[in-house]
Amino acid sequence: MPDETRGPLTETVFYVLLALHTPLHGYGVMKYVNEISDGRINLGPGTLYGALTTLTEKGWIAPVPGSADDRKKNYVVTDDGRSIVVEELKRLDELLRNGRRVVGEESR
């Protein structure tokens, strides 16, 4: 459920939510985020574990049931999580639009 009082997503949360649009386990998330950020972000396992725990508690992601053959726990984004990402994209779009409008086209 989108929460009116919620601030911008942190970089960690945003990328974890993106990564989990495909079911992944912890290490998979780390690799994916590292790749799509061209190596800029190297998620610390402690940070990632904390994020997975918090996001599960919030109901934005959920463990994938029955990934039993694999000992590693897989997670996937929930509908709530998806709508959070969509909201955040709107906010980021607005930032970009306004930024470009004021600073000008040279930033393109």
Add this chain to the structure above:
Amino acid sequence: MKTKTVHKLYWDFEKEERWLNEMSAKGLNLVRYRWGTYTFETGAPGEWIYRLELLPTDVRKPDGRQYLEFMSEAGVQTVATYMRWVYFRKPAADGPFEVFSDLDSRMAHYQRILTMFASVTAALVPITVVNIVNVTRSGIGLAFVLPLFVIYLALVATLAWAPTLAAAASGQNAPLGLLLAMIAINGLRSDRQIMAGLAVGAMLYKPTLALPMFALLVIRRQLTALLVAMAVAVGWYLLGVSGSAGDWMWPRDWLISTAPFFAADTWQNVNKTVALPGLLMGHNVPSVVAYGAAAAVVVAALPRLLRSPIAEAGAAACLIGIVVSPHSIQYEAVMVLPLILWAAGGTGAGIAEPWRTRLLVPAYLAAQLYVLTTLVGVSIFAVITLAAVAIWITGWQRQETITAPPPPSPLAVGLP
């Protein structure tokens, strides 16, 4: 592979981490840590990156184990665990390694460390306050009391530090039990029965701590306190009923669930136990004999528990409870403090010189030996708690006060 051992103590985990990485750069890789002893194995220089973390829970609890499993899936090895601290390493070939990659999680980690240190310090505050009150009540000139008080504070701080730290650092609540015990003893001493009863009742959160105090209230006929404590017990029971969704028989299930603590857990913790049964069983004495010995301690202590001043009996009861319980380990040794405080005069029933000094000097020295625990294979806390009980039961420390009281020495007057 060659190994090298270094003894070192760090307060600052970031300095410690830096040092471990400097060692790793020289090809000395940490493979074991315990009580200030680092064991290194020689290897290729710069092969590993080391990181330290203070976990929110004990590593042996399910949450902690799950986290370490997660780390190993991420290619991180757990080199050593020490209370709630974990020593991680990851091959440098995998790229940079940080446990925390953003400011929020890094700050949460610092907060956790700060809370740990704060809770240790906070546990010492009530003890200090109780004693300030006692000293000021005695009406002796502050100029005279102050130097003694400073010595006394140093004494309590040093003695209390190790077990309180052990308790707080492993996420245990023994300091809370200690605080309640101090309130109960102080209540009994000043005959504030309701306060004593409330404190004893609250101690039921951990029966090991509360049962000896209940027994004391019975044998010393502290009836009002006993009734209050029992009322609190009924409160606990009803809380349990509502907490277990209306199960009026919950104590039965609870007892069944604690059964493992009487066997497997006792075995596992033999090198940390401060209790007589655990120590004996750890040295292959049959359990019947071990529990028999514990019962013998109680019987031997009974006459003194019945006759000595109530504050003294209360302090002793706390400690005896720990010593005969099948499941008490290091951090529960904080319960030695009331008896030490009593010996130091802090609970108001001071003992005469020179025995106070004679008792405290070895106790003080012995308390510093806890670091030797791993070397001797028996917890030094165990030695201290057992010795304190033995000293108290045999009454070794106060022959003078039992026969004709000697003329008071200045020191004896000094402490309340």
